[in-house]
Amino acid sequence: MRAHEAVDPAARQRFEATITEAERHSAGEIVLVVTHACDEYGSAGWRFAVLLAGLVFAGLAAFAPPLETWIYLAAQALALGAGHALARIDAVRRRLLPEALVEASVAERARRAFAEHGLTRTQGQTGILVFVALLERRVVVLADAGIHRHVGTNDVWQEVVDLAVAGLREGCAVDGLDAALRRCGELLRRHVPAPDHNPNELPDRVVLED
Secondary structure, X not given: OOHHHHOOHHHHHHHHHHHHHHHHOEOOEEEEEEEOOXXXXXXXXXXXXXXXXXXXXXXXXXXXXXXXXXXXXXXXXXHHHHHHHHOOOHHHHHHHOOXXXXXXXXXXXXXXXXXXXXXXXXXXXXXXXXXXXXXXXXXXXXXXXXXXXXXXXXXXXXXXXXXXXXXXXXXXXXXXXXXXXHHHHHHHHHHOEOOOOOOOOOOOOEEEEO
């Protein structure tokens, strides 16, 4: 599912209102990024297509009567095309991806998003990124040094991650993500409450990447 399909205009307004409320009561500057996928993962599709072509050839060789060479070639070509097409379906592609590759791709894309969207440039180092990868069904929370000094270990953010991931896996991504943002706001309000002078340094907008 593309980011703009998962987050329609009503959901976008809902998230932005939740972010605004969270920032009103804390020093945090939250940016929500929702992306379709962190990588093309093209090699996974071709590996699946080659495997499927190999199985077709083996099946014909084992169970069919002897055939002309062109039939074997045509069957393998069709299998390659079908395998590559199937691998473009998110539900199929997700099952083809090695866990280590997914973790590395999501972590790298989240780090880049943190820099790209200005989260390193807040005056008090209070930027916090909530990064959602739809294909991978992964959520990453990254906090700048000013937040990290007060909140502490990453275990605290795991509550936020768990709420969002549960929504993705249960087919209620919007509710899950809104609950995650609200929990993020609660944690920020507890650990880094809003100072007397609390300017809004970053736009309270949702970034959608298809």
